[in-house]
Amino acid sequence: MPAEIRKTLLHVEDTLIEGGKAAKTPLKMIAAVAVIKNPWAGQGFVEDLRPAIHDCAPGLGEKLTAMILEAAGGGDKVEGYGKSAIVGVNGEVEHASALIHTLRFGNHFREAVGAKSYLAFTNTRGPANAPLQIPLMDKNDGGRRSHYLTIQLSVADAPGPDEIVIALGASIGGRPHHRIGDRYQDLKELGHDADNPAAV
Template sequence: MAASIRKTLLHVETTLIEGGKAAPQPLVMIAAAAVLKNPWAGRGFVEDLRPEIAEVAPELGALLTGMILERAGSGEAVEGYGKSAVVGTDGEVEHASALIHTLRFGNHYRHAVGAKSYLAFCNTRGPANAPIMIPLMDKNDGGRRSHYLTIQMAIPDAPAADEIVVALGASIGGRPHHRIGDRYQDLQELGHDAENPAAV
């Protein structure tokens, strides 16, 4: 393997009651994470990160996508999706960004779930047990606010100073009692073209 992976983790969270009221259907949020050696650790400032991106990112994308799909049951079942990376304290945020902000990583997931939207993301630096935040959005509709969700988790022994945690997140369903409307309603109320939201 190109990636030196120490371990993987599958996190599953199921919400049955929200706001004291039973959910119409359970909200299932899934995160798949890999803890790997930072491929740039101990090398000082590396100008060109592309060789390691090309070697490591596709492997991580395939691995984590497979973990998500196995738990979700299919790509069609995934409604919300996102990605995240946390680099250890000896690394740069650029190292975390490098492994997730590449089509070599994200396209494995995007194609597997049949998505149209970009992958929501978070990239940070922190010590072991640092918060891993995976923002989610609807895989086909970036203005659908019911699927604006965040998976929160931590790994007690990761990332070590010379490691990176890379993660993908998924939701089956949206927030149980979504009632704040979607972006398109705001656009209409503000007198903008809801059919062409990019123009605003």
């Protein structure tokens, strides 16, 4: 059975001034959120989560990706991306993880925006109005620190005890006045090969 969605939310924020200084290019961050019934609610400890993952994750990934793309104006506009889930207090963190840590969920987003890097993530348990944090990173370059961002919001009435909040996040642009350099600069200064950080 597909996910039982109680409601969806779209969160869009534009940062125009940061640190008291106008942003040359405003940062837009977008979150697409779904509140669903936990498909394992009331079943006790479920050994095999895969059937419900296969039922629920693809539709959720498709729906939330479509919401992001509409708000962003297309997948090519998205620069940073990530995902998050909060399971209600009657569920397990494993339930939140199950629905977002599957290619059946994330690949909809990854392919739609033409990404190469992995989807940054958080998965937690909490009550209604628990903080939802969606970490972002550059969709193609995991060392591009300007796009290390976090979308923060909460849903006043979710997750209920037997619900899960599932979210995708995206950015158009990076931090307005980023000035800490990229990871590759540190690697070079520390004597590491940027293409093979483990080598000295």
